[in-house]
Amino acid sequence: MNNADKQYLDLGRKILDKGVQKGDRTGTGTISITGAEMRFDLSEGFPLLTTKRVPFRLIASEMLWFIKGMTNIRYLLQNNNNIWNEWAFKKWVESDEYTGPDMTDFGIRSQQDEEFNKLYEDQMDKFKKLVLENDDFAEKFGELGRVYGSQWRNAFYVNPDTMEVKTIDPLKEAIQQIKENPTSRRILVSSWNPDNYKGHAGLPCCHHQFQFIVREDKLDLVFDMRSNDYLLGLPFNIAGYALLNHLVAHETGYQPGEVIYHGKDVHIYQNHLDQVKEQLSRKPKILPTLKLNLEKQSVFDFEMEDLTIEGYYPHPSIKAPVAV
Ligand SMILES: Nc1nc(=O)c2c([nH]1)NC[C@@H]1CN(c3ccc(C(=O)N[C@@H](CCC(=O)O)C(=O)O)cc3)CN21
Numbered sequence: 001m002n003n004a005d006k007q008y009l010d011l012g013r014k015i016l017d018k019g020v021q022k023g024d025r026t027g028t029g030t031i032s033i034t035g036a037e038m039r040f041d042l043s044e045g046f047p048l049l050t051t052k053r054v055p056f057r058l059i060a061s062e063m064l065w066f067i068k069g070m071t072n073i074r075y076l077l078q079n080n081n082n083i084w085n086e087w088a089f090k091k092w093v094e095s096d097e098y099t100g101p102d103m104t105d106f107g108i109r110s111q112q113d114e115e116f117n118k119l120y121e122d123q124m125d126k127f128k129k130l131v132l133e134n135d136d137f138a139e140k141f142g143e144l145g146r147v148y149g150s151q152w153r154n155a156f157y158v159n160p161d162t163m164e165v166k167t168i169d170p171l172k173e174a175i176q177q178i179k180e181n182p183t184s185r186r187i188l189v190s191s192w193n194p195d196n197y198k199g200h201a202g203l204p205c206c207h208h209q210f211q212f213i214v215r216e217d218k219l220d221l222v223f224d225m226r227s228n229d230y231l232l233g234l235p236f237n238i239a240g241y242a243l244l245n246h247l248v249a250h251e252t253g254y255q256p257g258e259v260i261y262h263g264k265d266v267h268i269y270q271n272h273l274d275q276v277k278e279q280l281s282r283k284p285k286i287l288p289t290l291k292l293n294l295e296k297q298s299v300f301d302f303e304m305e306d307l308t309i310e311g312y313y314p315h316p317s318i319k320a321p322v323a324v
C-alpha cells in the first residue's frame with residue numbers, strides 16, 4: 001500500500017473516531033481534531049491520492065497561479081479551473097452592481113433548493129463569462145485581494161521605527177537563500193497577516209506558512225495549515241506543496257526530499273461523511289510520478305504544458321459540495 005494514501009486514510013479514521021462535533025463559519029458543521037502530521041517522501045512517488053481521482057490539472061494551475069503572484073481568478077478560469085469561483089462570486093452578488101435574483105447564502109441554498117440552484121448556476125455562468133471577457137469587470141470582481149499569490153510574491157513590510165514601507169518577494173528570496181545559504185533555518189514564507197482577524201484581507205489564508213530545509217542532497221518542505229477541509233482541501237494541499245517542492249528542488253539543484261504536513265484544525269464537514277466513508281473503503285493503488293520539462297530552469301517560467309503526471313490509475317472521483 002502506498003504511504004501517501006495510507007497516512008491520509010489513517011487521518012480520516014482518526015477524525016471520525018476521535019473528532020468532536022463543531023459548528024463553523026459556513027453553517028455546515030464539522031467533526032474536527034486538533035493537530036496532525038503526515039510525511040510524504042517524494043522518492044516514493046508523487047503524492048496524488050489514488051483512493052479517489054484528484055484532478056492534478058486543477059492543483060497545478062492553482063499552484064502556478066500562486067507562484068506567479070496572481071490573485072485574479074481570470075487565470076484559473078482560462079485554465080478551466082473553477083475552485084475559487086464562489087469566493088469571487090460572493091463579492092459580486094453582495095455589491096451594488098449586482099442586479100440579478102437574491103443570492104444570499106448561495107452556498108447552502110444551492111445544495112438544498114433545486115429551483116434556487118438553477119438560478120444560482122445561471123448567475124455563476126454569467127459571472128464566469130464576464131470575468132473572462134470583460135477586463136474592467138475582471139479587475140473589479142475577479143480579484144480576490146491579498147490571497148496567497150500576493151503574500152508569496154508581493155508582501156509588505158512596515159519598519160516599526162521609521163514607518164517606512166517596503167515590498168518583498170518572499171518566494172524569490174527563499175529560493176535565493178536555498179542557493180546561497182543552504183544550512184539556514186530561516187527559509188520561510190508566511191502568508192498570515194495580523195490584519196486577517198479584521199477581515200480586511202478578504203480570505204484569511206489556510207496554508208499560512210511553509211519552510212524549506214536542505215538535508216544533505218535533498219530539499220524538504222514543511223507546510224502548516226491553520227484550518228483544513230479533509231475531503232476537498234487536503235488532497236489538493238498535499239499535491240500542491242509536493243509540486244512546489246519538485247519545482248524549487250529542480251531550480252536549486254537538490255533532489256526532492258520530504259513534504260511534511262502540519263494540520264491544526266483538521267475537519268470533516270458533516271455533509272462529507274458518506275464520501276469519506278466511501279473513500280476509506282477503497283484500496284490504495286500505486287502512486288504516479290511527476291515529469292517536469294527539464295529545459296525550464298526557473299520556478300517562475302513553468303507553464304501547464306511543462307508539468308505531466310504519469311502512471312496515475314486512481315479509483316473514480318468522489319463528488320462533494322464545498323462549504324462557502
Ligand atoms: N470549504 C472549503 N474547502 C476548501 O478546500 C477550500 C475552501 N473552502 N475555500 C478556498 C479553497 C478552494 N479549494 C477547493 C475548492 C473546491 C474543491 C473541489 O471541489 N474539488 C473537487 C473537484 C472540483 C472540480 O472538478 O471542479 C474534487 O473532487 O477534488 C477543491 C478545493 C480549497 N479551499
Ligand SMILES: O=c1ccn([C@H]2C[C@H](O)[C@@H](COP(=O)(O)O)O2)c(=O)[nH]1
Pocket residue numbers: 025026204206207227228229230232233234237
Ligand atoms: O487550501 C485550502 C483552503 C481552504 N481550506 C478550507 C479549510 C476550511 O474548511 C475552509 C476555510 O474556512 P475558515 O473558516 O477560514 O477556516 O477552507 C482548505 O482545506 N485548504
